[in-house]
Amino acid sequence: MTASADVRGQVASLREAFVSGTLRLADFDRLDAALARPAAQQRLLYLHALSPFLGSRVISAALHEPEPGRLAAIDPTTVDLPYETVHDAVVDGWHVVQFPQLRAPFDDEELDVLGYQFILQMLV
Numbered sequence: 001m002t003a004s005a006d007v008r009g010q011v012a013s014l015r016e017a018f019v020s021g022t023l024r025l026a027d028f029d030r031l032d033a034a035l036a037r038p039a040a041q042q043r044l045l046y047l048h049a050l051s052p053f054l055g056s057r058v059i060s061a062a063l064h065e066p067e068p069g070r071l072a073a074i075d076p077t078t079v080d081l082p083y084e085t086v087h088d089a090v091v092d093g094w095h096v097v098q099f100p101q102l103r104a105p106f107d108d109e110e111l112d113v114l115g116y117q118f119i120l121q122m123l124v
Contacts (some may be wrong), residue, residue, distance in 0.1 A: 006034045032102050040123040041066035043092055047086050049117035051102045053086040066124075086118050094120035 010031040017023040044064040049056040061081050062072040083089040090096065100116035 006037070007031070009036045043083070043122045043124060045089060045120040045122070047083065047089060047118045047120065048102075049086055050115055051120060052102055052116045054087050054090065054096075056081055056116070058085060078082055086120075094122050097121050 014023065015029055017027050018036060025097075043066060046062040046064070047058050048056050048060040058081050060078065061083070063082065064070075064072055083092070086096070096118055098119040102117060
C-alpha cells in the first residue's frame with residue numbers, strides 16, 4: 001500500500017468515526033503516523049542483454065539502491081547476475097523505464113557498448 005493510499009484510508013476512517021460519534025484522539029495518532037512514513041524510494045536496475053528482446057539473456061547488471069554513498073558500476077566479468085533475462089526481472093516486480101536505443105543497426109565490435117541496455121525501477 002502506498003503512503004497516500006494509507007492516508008486516504010485513515011481519513012475515511014476518521015470521517016466514519018466522526019459521523020458515528022466514536023472519534024477519539026488515538027484516531028488522529030494513527031493518521032499522524034501514516035503521514036510520518038517516508039515516501040517511496042526508487043531502486044534502479046541496469047540490465048545489459050544480448051538483444052533488445054525481453055527474453056534475451058542478461059550479460060551484465062548494476063543495481064543502484066537509494067542509499068547515500070552507494071553507487072554500483074557495471075562489471076562485465078561478473079557471473080553472479082540477479083536475473084537470467086529482463087523478463088525475469090519484470091516478473092519479479094521491476095518496471096522497465098527505458099528500453100534500448102535502436103536508432104540504427106551497428107556492429108557491437110565497433111562501439112564501446114555492452115549489449116542492449118534496459119533500465120528498470122522498483123519503488124520501495
